[in-house]
Amino acid sequence: MKDDCIFCKIANHVIESDYVYEDDLVAAFRDMNPLAPTHVLVMPKEHYETIVDGVPAQTLAAMVHAVEEVAKSEGVAETGFRVTTNTGADAGQVVQHLHLHVLGGKRLTDDLA
Numbered sequence: 308m309k310d311d312c313i314f315c316k317i318a319n320h321v322i323e324s325d326y327v328y329e330d331d332l333v334a335a336f337r338d339m340n341p342l343a344p345t346h347v348l349v350m351p352k353e354h355y356e357t358i359v360d361g362v363p364a365q366t367l368a369a370m371v372h373a374v375e376e377v378a379k380s381e382g383v384a385e386t387g388f389r390v391t392t393n394t395g396a397d398a399g400q401v402v403q404h405l406h407l408h409v410l411g412g413k414r415l416t417d418d419l420a
């Protein structure tokens with residue numbers, strides 16, 4: 308855990324949040340500025356800055372599993388949803404702790420770029 312990282316603190320319950328899924332490796336909680344009816348952040352409990360920061364395969368698999376669990380529990384697995392991860396400055400990454408955005412619950416726009 309990185310002491311000055313807000314997502315480390317939330318993922319490890321140093322600060323509590325609105326969790327929707329959790330296991331040994333991963334936590335998922337609602338984004339504080341939701342862009343869609345479902346906007347959940349899925350992240351590892353260990354600190355990695357981005358998806359290209361040497362994340363172990365087991366952790367990546369746990370994150371994908373968490374996406375499936377969240378999509379099902381949020382009711383968007385059938386209707387459709389989007390998974391994104393902002394990586395670095397050009398993508399506008401604000402929090403430097405790897406996280407996947409799970410967005411759904413409405414018809415999403417095409418403007419990914």
Ligand code: DGP
Pocket residue numbers: 313324336337338339340348392393398399400401402403
């Ligand atoms: P980005 O790093 O660009 O993927 O954006 C970070 C996202 O994390 C943004 O949608 C807002 C959200 N966020 C930032 N700080 C907190 C927080 O303390 N709690 C929650 N629930 N969400 C946060």
